[in-house]
Amino acid sequence: xxxxxxxxxxxxxxxxxxxxxxxxxxxxxxxxxxxxxxxxxxxxxxxxxxxxxxxxxxxxxxxxxxxxxxxxxxxxxxxxxxxxxxxxxxxxxxxxxxxxxxxxxxxxxxxxxxxxxxxxxxxxxxxxxxxxxxxxxxxxxxxxxxxxxxxxxxxxxxxxxxxxxxxxxxxxxxxxxxxxxxxxxxxxxxxxxxxxxxxxxxxxxxxxxxxxxxxxxxxxxxxxxxxxxxxxxxxxxxxxxx
Amino acid sequence: xxxxxxxxxxxxxxxxxxxxxxxxxxxxxxxxxxxxxxxxxxxxxxxxxxxxxxxxxxxxxxxxxxxxxxxxxxxxxxxxxxxxxxxxxxxxxxxxxxxxxxxxxxxxxxxxxxxxxxxxxxxxxxxxxxxxxxxxxxxxxxxxxxxxxxxxxxxxxxxxxxxxxxxxxxxxxxxxxxxxxxxxxxxxxxxxxxxxxxxxxxxxxxxxxxxxxxxxxxxxxxxxxxxxxxxxxxxxxxxxxx
Numbered sequence: 001x002x003x004x005x006x007x008x009x010x011x012x013x014x015x016x017x018x019x020x021x022x023x024x025x026x027x028x029x030x031x032x033x034x035x036x037x038x039x040x041x042x043x044x045x046x047x048x049x050x051x052x053x054x055x056x057x058x059x060x061x062x063x064x065x066x067x068x069x070x071x072x073x074x075x076x077x078x079x080x081x082x083x084x085x086x087x088x089x090x091x092x093x094x095x096x097x098x099x100x101x102x103x104x105x106x107x108x109x110x111x112x113x114x115x116x117x118x119x120x121x122x123x124x125x126x127x128x129x130x131x132x133x134x135x136x137x138x139x140x141x142x143x144x145x146x147x148x149x150x151x152x153x154x155x156x157x158x159x160x161x162x163x164x165x166x167x168x169x170x171x172x173x174x175x176x177x178x179x180x181x182x183x184x185x186x187x188x189x190x191x192x193x194x195x196x197x198x199x200x201x202x203x204x205x206x207x208x209x210x211x212x213x214x215x216x217x218x219x220x221x222x223x224x225x226x227x228x229x230x231x232x233x234x235x236x237x238x239x240x241x242x
Numbered sequence: 243x244x245x246x247x248x249x250x251x252x253x254x255x256x257x258x259x260x261x262x263x264x265x266x267x268x269x270x271x272x273x274x275x276x277x278x279x280x281x282x283x284x285x286x287x288x289x290x291x292x293x294x295x296x297x298x299x300x301x302x303x304x305x306x307x308x309x310x311x312x313x314x315x316x317x318x319x320x321x322x323x324x325x326x327x328x329x330x331x332x333x334x335x336x337x338x339x340x341x342x343x344x345x346x347x348x349x350x351x352x353x354x355x356x357x358x359x360x361x362x363x364x365x366x367x368x369x370x371x372x373x374x375x376x377x378x379x380x381x382x383x384x385x386x387x388x389x390x391x392x393x394x395x396x397x398x399x400x401x402x403x404x405x406x407x408x409x410x411x412x413x414x415x416x417x418x419x420x421x422x423x424x425x426x427x428x429x430x431x432x433x434x435x436x437x438x439x440x441x442x443x444x445x446x447x448x449x450x451x452x453x454x455x456x457x458x459x460x461x462x463x464x465x466x467x468x469x470x471x472x473x474x475x476x477x478x479x480x481x482x483x484x
Contacts, residue, residue: 191448191457202444212461213460214459214460214461214470214471215433215459215460216457216458217447218455219454219455219456228477228478228481229456231477235473235474
């Protein structure tokens with residue numbers, strides 16, 4: 001892990017890094033006196049495009065004394081193009097524009113290879129981040145891609161709690177993995193999410209095997225998560241990571 | 243309205259009152275310097291039986307500077323018996339014990355007369371409570387019976403926001419009333435509520451006409467609402483009544 005830039009924002013130290021070929025950003029609370037718990041900020045890919053929302057989430061995490069980090073997804077942003085993933089995304093857009101139903105085949109092609117590639121990268125990032133003296137633990141995962149969050153929660157014992165955003169497609173085979181999740185979950189659902197089947201999101205919430213799970217459903221579309229819903233998610237982490 | 247007892251609890255002044263023949267309890271924050279917003283505490287009937295949970299909710303409200311009040315439901319607690327309501331309850335219990343589906347006819351008989359009687363009583367209580375110098379406004383309704391909360395939110399313009407507990411039967415005709423609700427709503431759903439149909443609760447949430455509505459679903463049965471869910475409901479009122 002190599003830091004390549006550093007800037008002080010109000011209350012937060014922001015550092016860009018690379019982990020091998022993977023770009024990432026780490027935010028640590030400026031006022032931290034002890035090693036901070038860490039929140040991995042999930043996102044749909046494109047660190048530059050997502051930056052305004054990521055930095056807002058990182059600042060909110062810092063208010064609770066948490067560090068936060070994001071890495072670029074494979075095939076997104078400045079990372080090498082990934083032909084199969086681009087084909088799957090193109091097929092999805094074509095189907096959506098035609099108003100056709102999204103087949104399980106497309107969802108599998110879109111999400112499963114991404115999960116397979118991204119999860120070990122998040123784990124490698126976790127190794128590197130937890131070796132920093134300013135980062136302690138425990139660790140939470142927050143956001144989408146929800147299938148990545150599910151897989152991480154199942155295979156990575158260092159994840160202690162997760163805020164999952166039910167705003168993206170989930171392959172049917174991952175419902176079985178959802179049953180294996182045992183860490184506390186806080187699931188966000190935008191009731192009118194244009195890129196997400198509401199009934200599937202409710203079925204997924206029902207499937208999670210953990211005993212402490214909460215669903216927060218709010219009005220509006222995919223990007224309309226209200227401020228107070230972000231506050232509630234931060235308090236969930238405060239209960240489980242502090 | 244006549245006060246019949248008064249005691250100081252930690253941080254709260256508790257006064258029992260009667261409003262005509264209706265018993266009630268008013269809790270006001272001991273530290274209030276200005277007229278306090280008011281939360282009407284809905285409950286399934288039986289003030290004495292419900293007292294431990296009501297006083298806990300009142301104390302939580304007082305922490306946010308809110309007064310809280312509850313009145314006895316018609317036919318419950320020390321109020322005169324109500325033969326038709328008792329018959330409906332007996333029929334419901336018989337059906338539930340036999341494991342039979344609860345018919346719309348029983349739900350209508352159980353809930354509609356209760357709503358018809360209880361809502362004007364809540365409104366009379368509101369008249370009396372808002373005439374007290376220590377109570378200002380705005381006013382919120384919190385709890386069940388959810389059908390009472392729906393009707394109050396529709397017919398009573400002094401209700402500014404409501405926390406509704408989706409834990410009791412709702413007559414089908416009230417879905418139309420739900421569409422007329424326009425105040426901000428915070429709906430609590432216990433995912434495995436033994437006395438509540440989950441899909442009906444989700445359909446009801448979908449039906450509410452208000453633009454700001456949030457669903458908080460938590461694990462467990464009817465009485466298992468976690469402490470953090472109560473906190474979240476109190477913060478909802480803090481956003482809308484302060």
